[in-house]
Amino acid sequence: MTAAEPVLQVDGLRVRFASDAGAVAAVNGISFALDRGETLALVGESGSGKSVTSLAVMRLLPPPPVCEVGGRISLAEAEGGVRDLLALPEEAMCRVRGDRVSMIFQEPMTSLNPVLPVGEQIAEAIRFHRAASRRVALAAATDLLERVGIPEPRKRLGSYAHHLSGGQRQRVMIAMALACNPEVLIADEPTTALDVTVQAQILELLRRLQQETGMAVIFITHNLGVVAEIADRVLVMYAGRAVEEAEVATLFRRPLMPYTAGLLASVPRLPEAGCKGREGVRFAAIPGTVPDPLALPSGCSFHPRCVHAKPGLCDSEVPDLEDAGPGHRVRCRRWRAIDGS
Amino acid sequence: MTPPGTALLEVEGLRKWFPLGSGPFARLGETLKAVDDVSFRMRAGEVLGLVGESGSGKTTLGRTVLRLTEPSGGSIRFAGREITHLSRRALRPIRQKMQLVFQDPFASLNPRMTIGRILAAPLIIHRPELSGREREARVAEALALVGLSPGHAARYPHEFSGGQRQRVGIARALMLRPDFLVADEPVSALDVSIQAQVVNLLLELRERLGLAMLFITHDLAVVAHISDRIAVMYLGRLVELAPAAALFGTPRHPYTEALLAAAPVPDPARRGARILLQGDLPSPTDPPSGCAFRSRCRYAQAACAEAVPMLREVRPGHFSACIREELALGLPR
Ligand SMILES: Nc1ncnc2c1ncn2[C@@H]1O[C@H](COP(=O)(O)OP(=O)(O)OP(=O)(O)O)[C@@H](O)[C@H]1O
Ligand SMILES: Nc1ncnc2c1ncn2[C@@H]1O[C@H](COP(=O)(O)OP(=O)(O)OP(=O)(O)O)[C@@H](O)[C@H]1O
Ligand code: SF4
Ligand SMILES: [Mg+2]
Ligand SMILES: [Mg+2]
Numbered sequence: 246m247t248a249a250e251p252v253l254q255v256d257g258l259r260v261r262f263a264s265d266a267g268a269v270a271a272v273n274g275i276s277f278a279l280d281r282g283e284t285l286a287l288v289g290e291s292g293s294g295k296s297v298t299s300l301a302v303m304r305l306l307p308p309p310p311v312c313e314v315g316g317r318i319s320l321a322e323a324e325g326g327v328r329d330l331l332a333l334p335e336e337a338m339c340r341v342r343g344d345r346v347s348m349i350f351q352e353p354m355t356s357l358n359p360v361l362p363v364g365e366q367i368a369e370a371i372r373f374h375r376a377a378s379r380r381v382a383l384a385a386a387t388d389l390l391e392r393v394g395i396p397e398p399r400k401r402l403g404s405y406a407h408h409l410s411g412g413q414r415q416r417v418m419i420a421m422a423l424a425c426n427p428e429v430l431i432a433d434e435p436t437t438a439l440d441v442t443v444q445a446q447i448l449e450l451l452r453r454l455q456q457e458t459g460m461a462v463i464f465i466t467h468n469l470g471v472v473a474e475i476a477d478r479v480l481v482m483y484a485g486r487a488v489e490e491a492e493v494a495t496l497f498r499r500p501l502m503p504y505t506a507g508l509l510a511s512v513p514r515l516p517e518a519g520c521k522g523r524e525g526v527r528f529a530a531i532p533g534t535v536p537d538p539l540a541l542p543s544g545c546s547f548h549p550r551c552v553h554a555k556p557g558l559c560d561s562e563v564p565d566l567e568d569a570g571p572g573h574r575v576r577c578r579r580w581r582a583i584d585g586s
Numbered sequence: 587m588t589p590p591g592t593a594l595l596e597v598e599g600l601r602k603w604f605p606l607g608s609g610p611f612a613r614l615g616e617t618l619k620a621v622d623d624v625s626f627r628m629r630a631g632e633v634l635g636l637v638g639e640s641g642s643g644k645t646t647l648g649r650t651v652l653r654l655t656e657p658s659g660g661s662i663r664f665a666g667r668e669i670t671h672l673s674r675r676a677l678r679p680i681r682q683k684m685q686l687v688f689q690d691p692f693a694s695l696n697p698r699m700t701i702g703r704i705l706a707a708p709l710i711i712h713r714p715e716l717s718g719r720e721r722e723a724r725v726a727e728a729l730a731l732v733g734l735s736p737g738h739a740a741r742y743p744h745e746f747s748g749g750q751r752q753r754v755g756i757a758r759a760l761m762l763r764p765d766f767l768v769a770d771e772p773v774s775a776l777d778v779s780i781q782a783q784v785v786n787l788l789l790e791l792r793e794r795l796g797l798a799m800l801f802i803t804h805d806l807a808v809v810a811h812i813s814d815r816i817a818v819m820y821l822g823r824l825v826e827l828a829p830a831a832a833l834f835g836t837p838r839h840p841y842t843e844a845l846l847a848a849a850p851v852p853d854p855a856r857r858g859a860r861i862l863l864q865g866d867l868p869s870p871t872d873p874p875s876g877c878a879f880r881s882r883c884r885y886a887q888a889a890c891a892e893a894v895p896m897l898r899e900v901r902p903g904h905f906s907a908c909i910r911e912e913l914a915l916g917l918p919r
Binding site: 266290291292296355394396397400437441442443444445446448467468469470471473474476493494497507508509511512513514515516528530531537 | 637638639640641642693733734735737738740741745746747750774778779780781782783785786804805806807808810811830831834835844845846848849850851852853854855856857863867868869870
């Protein structure tokens with residue numbers, strides 16, 4: 246294993262769901278590489294396939310025929326070489342999941358066991374992957390709860406998920422995901438339910454853990470403020486495709502895909518001192534709606550909402566992902582024209 | 587409809603205490619004061635933002651105001667009527683006028699019902715005189731309002747992403763054309779382009795329908811845009827209440843200052859220049875004496891431990907519960 250080798254590489258990932266109304270192509274050929282210690286932010290419209298991408302990496306999608314997954318997901322091995330997670334038998338995947346690759350889920354309430362105290366749940370994860378006694382595992386669980394900022398962790402070991410506030414539940418989820426010091430952590434909207442002081446602490450915590458362990462993080466969020474705080478690189482998704490990828494500073498300074506530019510414009514910002522208050526203020530919103538995955542627009546999926554769209558050009562073929570600079574890729578037929586304007 | 591500007595909601599000394607009786611880790615007779623002595627008023631058509639730490643009691647306050655959770659003390663008046671002790675039956679016509687958008691869009695939608703049926707359900711219960719065709723039209727209209735297409739009515743919740751489900755939750759709350767909405771983190775699950783649309787939509791609804799809103803969120807930037815006034819909550823109590831511009835321009839409570847400092851700045855060049863609030867959130871069952879924030883407050887003095895500071899009007903319309911009124915707070919921006 247060399248440090249330069251990505252710890253995780255996703256190539257041409259495709260995910261299709263069968264539904265009564267037809268097949269939904271939730272992910273349409275996503276590729277990215279994740280280096281050790283790196284934070285890659287996945288951002289994009291709701292329904293763009295961010296969660297499905299991470300569930301595919303975790304191998305937590307339903308089996309065929311409900312859901313078909315294609316492509317390669319390579320996890321680097323300690324001895325060198327890689328193994329394709331998609332080709333792994335479920336038993337072997339069980340050993341990887343929660344140990345080498347773990348995930349913080351978007352919905353804490355549906356992923357915590359309602360009838361098991363949270364301390365037991367964390368301890369169980371530790372005992373499954375490490376031969377630890379119940380006592381040692383519970384002590385480790387107390388430690389983890391403290392590290393994620395749960396007050397009086399020892400007392401909270403016996404709490405049930407429904408006794409915790411939304412933010413406390415999310416912190417328990419984070420503690421559980423960190424239990425085995427994973428090499429890759431997938432965090433699906435991990436701070437969305439948290440208020441800013443705790444969010445700032447959690448981001449700091451993830452940064453610190455990353456420095457200590459060299460853990461790589463895939464950070465899914467719709468908060469571009471958080472992206473600016475934590476990401477090294479950003480992958481912007483739209484309707485199941487990567488539409489732009491760049492270093493974080495480049496993306497904020499020079500967004501090329503009109504969707505990315507629209508997103509950046511619609512970020513709510515704290516008012517500067519001396520503002521007049523709410524009256525008359527409207528957000529800059531991207532017009533239109535998320536495309537129906539059963540009836541994706543032809544050509545560039547974003548063209549019906551795009552202010553730069555040209556009929557005959559943007560609606561005919563899916564644009565390629567083109568190189569637009571070092572580490573900067575963009576999927577837009579008109580990026581050169583837009584960049585120059 | 588209540589005329590704009592008149593008092594729509596009057597909350598006095600509201601309490602919700604949870605007894606923590608059972609379980610091997612609980613001490614007997616412990617209570618958790620999720621909402622403690624909270625008073626505020628809202629005018630018709632007003633948007634009051636409610637922000638605060640996770641676990642500070644925002645959801646409990648919102649639910650108690652709607653009588654979805656029974657209060658332990660205090661009073662709630664809605665449109666001039668005392669509703670604190672009304673029976674379920676007597677409450678029913680009032681319920682139509684006060685609706686909740688849930689924090690968790692996953693738990694709140696029945697997985698076995700189509701979106702169309704979920705949206706039609708409140709109409710069937712409260713507006714039985716509507717014909718099937720009229721109901722369908724109202725469902726289509728509500729879907730369009732929240733940026734979904736009429737075709738979505740035939741689909742099931744599991745076929746939607748998180749953000750799409752939250753929009754269904756908002757549409758459902760609007761079905762009965764309420765006067766008052768408690769929106770509990772309604773846009774937190776949405777990505778920004780849609781967040782902006784939904785916030786704009788809520789603002790529009792407020793102007794068109796005179797919809798008053800208690801807007802619960804942890805996103806200060808969102809609340810800044812949508813609220814007339816903002817209330818800040820810490821461990822069950824309101825610590826500051828002020829017009830939005832005053833709260834951001836000249837905060838008067840150290841906790842508000844800490845909140846503003848922690849907000850992420852959407853600019854990678856300004857990364858990490860942040861004062862992190864130190865210390866853990868104290869146990870809600872055993873908060874510090876006096877000012878509950880004093881264990882994390884960088885301005886705390888001995889006197890802060892003595893008595894719980896009351897909300898006081900420090901400037902016209904600007905209330906703060908900090909004894910150190912002389913502090914010049916704000917942000918180095
Ligand atoms: N179990 C499923 N069956 C059918 N379709 C599904 C299923 N899960 C997801 N989808 C579809 O796949 C697409 C991608 O969904 P996904 O949950 O990955 O979105 P997302 O980018 O995470 O959105 P959000 O920001 O709202 O969480 C959506 O169109 C969604 O409707
Ligand atoms: N049914 C209950 N029994 C016991 N304690 C409860 C119950 N419901 C809420 N609590 C506690 O009351 C406090 C306030 O919870 P609440 O959910 O109102 O907070 P919140 O401000 O909405 O937090 P978040 O931002 O995380 O959603 C928390 O300490 C919580 O653990
Ligand atoms: S390809 Fe066309 S429609 Fe798509 S983003 Fe670029 S300009 Fe807009
Ligand atoms: Mg998702
Ligand atoms: Mg809440």
